[in-house]
Amino acid sequence: MHKAFVTQVDTAGTKFPPVQRKKIFCGVCEGSCGLEATVQGTELISLLPDPDHPNTKGFACSKGLAFGAVRDDHNRLLHPLKRCPDGSFEEISWEQALDEIGERLNGIIARRGKESIGLYQGNSVAWNFGAFLNLFGMAGALKTKHLYSAASIDINGYWMISQLLYGSNFLNPIPDVSRTDFMLCLGANPAVSHGSMANIGRFRDTMMGVTQRGGRVVVVDPRRSETASLFEHVPIRPNGDVWLLAALLKVIFDEGLEDREALLRQTTGHEILREMLAPLELRHAALASGISVKKIQQLARDFAGARSACAYGRCGISIGPFASLGKYFLDVLNIVTGNLDRPGGWCFGRPFVDLETLMHRMKSTGYNRWRTRVDDFAEVAGTSPVVSIPREIRTPGKGQLRAMLVVGANPASSSPAAGELREAFKDLELLISLDVYQTETSRLAHYILPPTVWLEREGFPIFTQSHSGVPHAQWVGPTLPPRGDTRDDAWIMDEIARRIGIVPADFPGAQVLGKLGLRLSPSLMMDIGLRTGPEGDWFGLRPRGLSRKKLIGNNGAIKLADTVPTGILHKRIFTKSRKVELDHVLIRGEMKRLLAYDFTVDSRFPLSLISLRELRSQNTWMHNVPKLIVGDRVQRLRIHPQDAERYGIEDGDPIEITSHFGQINVPEARISDEMMPGSVALPHGWGHQGNWERAVAVGGSGYNELTTNRVDSTDLPSGNATVNGIAVRIRSLRVSRAVA
Template identity: 35%
Template sequence: MSAHEAAQQRIGVCNLCEAICGLVLTIEDGTVTSVRGNPDDPLSRGHICPKGVAIADIHTDPDRLRRPVRRDRATGEFHEIGWTEAIELVSSGLAATINAHGRDALGIYLGNPNVHSLGSMTHGIGLVKALRTRNTFSATSVDQLPHQLLAHLMFGHQLLLPIPDIDRTTYFLVFGANPMASNGSLMTVPDFPTRLRELKRRGGHMVVFDPRRTETAKVATEHHFIRPGTDAWVLLAMLNVLFADGLALAPAYADGLAEVESAVAHFTPALAEQMSGVPAADIERVALELATAEGGVAYGRVGVSTHEFGSVCQWAVNLLNIVTGNLDSVGGAMFSSPAIDAVGTGLIGRGHHNAWQSRVRGLPETAGELPVSALREEITTPGAGQVRAMLTLSGNPVLSTPDGARLDEALAGLDFMAAVDIYVNETTRHADVILPPTGALERDHYDLIFQTFAVRNTARFTPAVFEKEPEARHDWQIYRDVALATIDKLDRKPSLKARLTLRARLGLSPTRLVGLLLARGRTGVTLRKLRANPSGVDLGPLRPNLLPDRLQTRDHRMGLAPPLVLADLERLTTVEPPAEGELLLIGRRHKQDNNSWMHNAGRLTRGRARHHLLMHPADLAERSLEDGAVVTVTSRVGKVRVEVAATDDMMPGVVSLPHGYGHARNPGMKRAAELPGVSINDLTDPERLDVSGNAALTGVPVTVSA
């Protein structure tokens, strides 16, 4: 039989970003030789981006850990050990800290990849809950906490997020989002470029507000530069216009419209122009166009979540959709009807806010997690409740959270640290033990979360492409073993009933749980049906008129005027316009990048370098700087040296560094010394926060000098 005849094709899935694209993999002699988009996938429709192609590179990456490793504290070197020894070391280290100093002496950080793994969603959360520490942190408070908090406050559940009905909208208003690079965020929209072309073909428009002429802004109907951190004034001014023109209405199941009208009365288009640089006439026109469009929708993402008024912005985005009649209607902001309803079934809790506060600064928790901006101080500040041990689950907060350089130093001083990760990264290099799970191609997958955020109702179960190696362990098996072994070593154990319940729950495989959850649903989708249709099952477009039944509030009513947000409007009135000559730093992401990892994948790092500081030519000239020069960028908390690139894609007064770079501090990555770039989070300030506790990573005041 020829090599060509021996080749097999397998259906796979890319779980590296929120687009969850379906894949077709060609496998020869146990090796992936080709990756392409699956044209039969009802959601991604054959789309694939460079990250999807590189999923095979992760599987064979020589930097990837395949066995547990233990760090020699004297030399910093890692050495492979067996699983029995590794679980014993981790459970003993965690239990010893809890027994000596209390449960809150353990800190836990969950990184973004957890939500992309079925096993992490079904068993990782169980591990975290079993350890019962209040010092739990995650990537949520890096860039999306305002969305979840406002969903909780207005709609009754932290994950009941309105999704733009992009396939039927005629007016797409975008603040601080770049779906051409991301394929959506908190909006699972694979193949956004084709969907945008379809929008334009039916006569629709996309209007973008962003301080950078992003990949999305370049293909928009129109783009408006806006000063970083001033989106709130523009969004509130749009609401002001709608009330002034009598165009703001509310459904019968909504309360608080009069309070909203009073609250936004001060925020005029003229004030918004002064703060943002966006002409008042454009603010008025766009607001009226949205209100009069047949099926319009407003959408804000990372750029409006990651500044000091992220919650006000997300509240205003929700209100724009509500008062224009575009919530829960075709072409507007709608709610999905997934086969496994994580919201309606209570699989994930409604959430809560300020049930307790962080020890040092008194920052509020949200849904059981504290703001990650408080993590460093909770490690370094002595006293009862000081974090003395850390467990990180697929995360790299040294590169992805504010003031990463000082967090890097703090982690080095812990009594004990363990990590579940496939890499020695800038954070896990401090771990005493690293437990590496199987890779994405070696485990079954079902998207519990991103089907909930998808622009079309679909369901898809993807069996593992490869069998795991005999000695390897899936993430869910690691979480099960660590949880049970740690609890057995605690001086104050949970009740016998609680331990037996935990053991039974963690003993079920994720695939078995998916089958049980599907059986509870009302769509008729079963695991058997999904196995018979590996490309996925199409459940149709988003459905209108789900409200008020879909609301998760106790009375099935929607509150338009959350007191927390109304109180924060007072803070807006104290902000002064930007000083003359001030530079504001923003981040950026590229479709070849995946947060702080995959920069060691050759096919994703080839071509023109993307690590530069972007700066407007006029700002360079004003400081006697030249394109391509090495410059020093300084903020209140730190400084970095990096090459600068001139571009008129930047708004004057704004500079941009990419997110997730800065690998030179990590000797564990073989190519670290070759990788250019610095970490933007050596400049971002943990003191700058939204009222939700989300980090204010954008609009950071900086100076740039030779």
């Protein structure tokens, strides 16, 4: 018997279902932490960290360990729901739901064309390869430009810059933290987030390892975050990161600190950098970033002079008005100092399913191959930006968005100008939501279709496998059977696709094969990709190679190497020159836009608001889990003591926040010198509506009632929303509440 299976017998001789210990990985966030699930029959006994996982080595956070509560939540939707005319929902069968959806979609297609159908991919799809493939496949089969991704709220700049520099949206280098001598961490809080766009196991401890072996970690953040408080902290004005990065590069070039040999060997077009940075004045960058010229110069010298160094950034650089340029400069800083593709630097991962190559071959990656209908944004990886959705719904004409399938997303809370989006959704002829709960978004849908959760379906870490600091392979079968009448998202999409006569696949010949009754399941497609890739078994020709079957049978992750590979740039990169291509007209234009940008403070809205990730939250979900919401859990606005005094605010006051675009009330102020004066921080993902009782009861307000979807407020090249550095004013509601 497999040692993971133990049959239990009680004293009366009653046999219980065998206890199984399954090594799996967590599907909540980019940590992809190894877990050990103990299961008896259909019951989840426990979820514990997997000490044998090669990357996370026994670490898992409270969210992953508590996920059983989401699976077993009494608010979880277990049957398809149809909205009644009075706004309530009635349970219906899958057959009725799918047939009615198919009929309504066919009617819309007949009247308005396939291009009027939209699809929305939520963050959770990144851990659901079946949903991911079927969504892209459906968009391709429908030839619709209305494929929207939550990525355009916080990461589109990464996708587009990777396409420009490395030839593929999905080829994103990661910091080699375990070997670096100097880590510059901009606008990221790995001690809480556990990493994003970098799957570094035990991220916080690995960063601590840098200083323990005599290296240096500098954290740049407007807030002395949980990460910043462990290392050297350089406070910065919100959205000032792009100025800092440009200024660091300027110092490096002015002082001849660049690695010319690396630039010649690895890049084309590097001459443009010096020319582009020439008009930048350091004192101007110092004003915009709030960091002195002296500090910038020293930081540049230290970074360039380190034996190895990596600059890593996340929301601080990717959700402001210059997200693309900021990401460009981040990569360029690593490149010009000779740290690309070398130990301790900025390195490419080693995925076990080489999705980057597969998608490149299928021409699924790209940038600016077409423009959006209303706002004229460039497409990024075949997607349109979420900021455009209300205008795409409300602007008449060919291709007007009339129906939408939202998968694993809550854009009515998470997208900028959320209130406007909620109203626009009401104008759709058909809104379908695949969701575990009735949320701010799904409650607006005509149909809510309940999917399985990651514990109930097959999976491999499709998104994070190429970002892993310790390359490894893992593919797991369902840990538990589906609850109620739930179904896999991929199955649901396939059934809808069947009813409108398409195959949800975008590879050549997929539709013809479909007409002959042949449909390749996402599992089969990915297994073929694995088996014919660099780690594959080539169908028996390489007996030591991997296959889906082998991995599922392994009950645990297999380590592929101790560290990320280096010296592989020319093999990994997809540009025609096989070098990093640095010169782009668009980037030069963005630099001019930056230099002309007016960053002076509007006296009517004197504070700059940033969003805040909390340890026990995951964007807009997980607030319905009792363990994660107990104790002192209130949405609090962080404010510096000087600002609190100036605006008459006391600790614990209820606060009204007003921006150009909206107003919200927040339950409490927390006065703390963790903030940089002039900036305030508010946790996002609060202020719920719908049937998830605890999440609604915990209160708070939606961050995105304060943000905008205006075109001139986005990062123009990528269409990414600006959700950081929002100009606001605040006032205490203590007095008015007391009077009331």
